[in-house]
Amino acid sequence: AKRSPSKLRCPIICIMGHVDTGKTKILDNIRRTNVQDGEAGGITQQIGATFIPKESLLERTAQLNKGEWDLRVPGLLVIDTPGHESFTNLRSRGSSLCDLAILVVDIMHGLEPQTIESLNMLRSRKTPFVIALNKIDRMYDWTENTNFPTQETLSLQKDHARREFQDRYDKIVIEFAEQGLNVAKYWENPDPRTFINIIPTSAITGEGMPDILQTLVDLCQNRMNERIQYVPAVQCTVLEVKMIEGLGTSVDVILINGKLKEGQTIVVAGLEGAITTQIRALLTPQPMREMRVKGSYIHHKEIEGAQGIKIVATGLEKAVAGTSLLVLDPEDDEMELREEVLSDMKGVLARVDKSGEGVYVQASTLGSLEALLEFLKSDAVKIPVAGIAIGPVNKRDVMGASVMHERKKPEYATILAFDVPVTKEAHAMGEELNVRIFTADIIYHLFDQFTAYMEKVKA
């Protein structure tokens, strides 16, 4: 595709890390404007993401760079993480949706199981990232300097507070080294190509937040220039499939590159084959001050990336989150595009023996389903899988899992649901058909529940 070297798009950022390290608080802090009016500074809530415009980045980092900063991206698009990790697994035509990530570590706790899980995902997707060493304000006798750059606030601390910081930092450097990763304070980094930048932060006091924003932007401007050059060819990823009252089915997407237009024909991967349909509406939320008007959206005739958008169209019920959405132009071959959208799914579906005996596995996106299947297959776990689904657990899924009773494998009449809701009807049907539904947001919690249950059954 043709690139335009002069035009950069918004880099797409995701925030990862162990539970309670402060991911949500960091996102909240990044979103916060200095003025009461939500629209001031141009920060806008999009579908599934928050847009931080150039002006706001300049304002937030002014104390750090004294106004001398070559900022060339139009802003940052931060993916809203609803408390889980599956966003890392969103693909866009083979590569990861996220251009960059913030890996959050609690300075009081160091590396935790999900820190390592996140780290491994980032490495396998080759996603560049920075580390936020968060909650520095929790150290003994810390002097808060609201919204100060890290080095400035460190230099203003009492000796013992600075010493505690250094001790904890040194320990965490060793923990990362044990994972095979070189890390360094970003202002002391001897080689940004081999050392990952650490940025000490507090999401509560805002200390280090200017440093995070500036380091992220510098990282993509200096090292990922080619990746973030705007291209006119549509590149778009499905985040979530939703029903909206009065409008029918919709998908929330991140449009990375290109333009979408009302009336265009699109092709989306579905669990039971490719879906070809027309865009009936392109929606974005109302400006923040009007968000209270429930379900009101702005309609667009056309819209350009990078942006989070809601697309309304018929027949999207079985669309699969985490896969690419393609536009079918008049000169395109529909069969080719239908095959292309399904290509991501083939490997995942091939892993399930539909005629066999095993549990029923359900996840929020193709990526998280893939991660879960990978885990269940591993030597340490070895739980057989006979059925899969993506999205909320419905009656249909319970019926699917109940088949194992007929096959005299009642222990497999079980649904392992990762990071998805279970409908009331599905719960009721589970009771009726004696199908167990285990839910969790962390993969190994599902494993723990299921193994405990198996031991009980066998005893």
Ligand code: GDP
């Ligand atoms: P998440 O699970 O990673 O999204 O973590 P949250 O953002 O929900 O934060 C977990 C808890 O830590 C909450 O009680 C936050 O108020 C608190 N927290 C987050 N960041 C900081 C920080 O920088 N300093 C302090 N003192 N508390 C924090």
Ligand code: MG
């Ligand atoms: Mg959270």
